[in-house]
Amino acid sequence: MIQQPEIQAILCPLCRAANRPYARFCQQCGKDVLLDDTYRITQVIKEGGMGIVYQAVDADGAFYAIKEMHDRFTDAREREEGIQRFLEEAQLLRQLRGHPGIPQIYRSFIDEGRYYLAMEFVWGEDLEELLKRHGAFPEAQVLIWADELCDVLEHLHANGLIYRDMKPSNVMITHEGHVKVVDFGIAKLLQPGQRGTMIGTPGYSPPEQYQGITTVQSDIYALAATLHHLLTGRDPRNEPPFSFPPVRMLRPAISPQTEAALQRALALEVEKRFGSVAEFRRALPIPSGEQRPMPPVDVRPPAQPVPTQTFDPPPNARPAAPRAKAAPKPRAGRQYRQAWPVPPPQPLPTRAQQRRPAPAPRPRRTHRPARALRRIVAVVLLALGLYYGFQIYGTQIVSLIEQYLPALNQPLPDGGQPGGDADGAPATAQTRIITVVAPHRAAGPDRTNGARCHQEAVHASAGSLAPGVRCIVVLTHQPPGNGA
Template identity: 30%
Template structure:
């Protein structure tokens, strides 16, 4: 494709594309409005040259057109915005919001485990975006870490509505979706629904907590993973990551219920649940204190700390079994864990860990105990460091 010409009479390609199996995404300048956009091209000619069956190529064209209509229906801060569509040299394209950041999948592959505060907050934002889509009768069908972008400011953007269907339409898409995140009923021929999107959210939340999907791995056979979704019960996240609170184990269990009727009835209900968890764990007060999230915390974190952080997670669990949750060795290790989290670059996560420790000690020892004061000093110190970045 010749990118030396203005595309659509206004878009000038700025850099090399990010290429996928069925298309490419190019950063481009909108010369009329003076902003950077993303041009998502369907590589229809490439598919034909590679020998793709005509039926498959026709389906990808419909899928591509479907994506533009679906995204145009939804306007929300946590859903990537679509601006326009067009055709250039026989190739279809969508003009989309340009997102500076990286996918949730990238965050899960790199650096230490996500702090609980960030996991809860991102899950809430995913569901806020989904609730906006569902309210417009748009079902995503392919919620997974690769389709969730995290901006440099630390905000969620849901992308790739290419498999989306409208709840008021007859098109089912029963055969599509990503195996690791696909709801049990969809393996049995169901068209999918709000509930199946929420099951996928449960899979993503599980992976954010444990660094593994609830069933299978990318190397497993497609149908083997499908049988796991239909027949197996996952271990609670706390079994893989000691310290995950009961409230989070509970919401994961409900989201991953085999029967769609036993899952939350709406994405809004999950938003409320995650908000309650933020409040109960003290994360909402922390968010107010920190203000806007700067994701330089996450993107600059030192992955070299990750092994030690995981060791401390396990150490805290073992010490609590021996000495109880308020033993001095437990408190000292929790402080070390919070401190190392901050040193890894995750200042927000460090403040969240200190904040929870301070609240726990306050409840048990009283508000003026030295351990309480030391924990809240840690909160203030890491909040200050976050603001200085």
């Protein structure tokens, strides 16, 4: 039984930042982390030129493989073709539903303008990863896988489809040792004599596929190239094109029957290959019955999900229910190639810390009352200073004015005379200055007497002024203690 990993983090489908398992919105970009309001991404499994595959989980804890189409097209026509291939893959998988060697498709959907497929999650590894770790495989093991791969290709051809992309990275080996063929993105309907898009994987694709021609023999060639790689460990992508030396030259222990079948399937001319996958299958010495060995390959358990960063949970998030027993100690699982950098792991807060309410924010202190009070005090002090300054230095100010005012009484340009004397005598000048001495205005009666003196001086001189003559009345106050 497969031990499913415990979910410790979910990834944002847009920025791929790690979030808490119960988060609804990404703490990094603020986007909704639920795909189609159902799936939560737990890790990146594999990324290729045409798409990326995630591991995801739903609310019931079931795992899925979510495939996303890469939308990196710059040309509108290429984008339409890419979307069409993606939708055709979903339709093909629905048509092929029920075969044990093909993952089951559950649904296709669009989220945030991106195209997704929700498929059966295969617990295992692909043959390319196993080749990197183990190297070449025993002949008996490779022939068992070849038998199951032939069964898948026969099912495709019976439904009028050509796979067009057989290679080790598209073949998953489950924990039970069986094969699952994945990535049907470039599979197409069988249309003999018609040319299509030049698409495939260099090293595994036959020569005619580079000319846009695909037939049943094209899949046979790619399958033979894959088996050659598994038996010899020789990667055809690193060798000259279409060069496959006999397997017994590299591994003499391989049976001559297997070598002959592969050499015929790898012929450059389409007519020299097998006419069908069933014919190629019969040419291989596939073991049966007791001679069929159990899978000796140690397929590693699935990788643990990407650890999460420590983020503050959203207000509407609910913590997960506590488990009855401690989580099992994680074993060393398969380390998938990460297509995106992930943050380093950080310790998670305890349940008590998660449930503890956040402290209330401290009120912001304002200094407006004190600032207004300081302004009022400054204005009052300025007014008092002006008032008492005038009280003390008022006499000196008036004296200075009296010293400069006689300059106005100078002869005018028309030959007029000075404008009067200090006692207020009439004069014939154009400007007349009248000086009135009043008592000190410290008391109320004195202020009245000063005003009355000023009024009397004005009336006394008003009758003696000629038309056009200016009259300036200077009212001075008698300092205290002066008996004059």
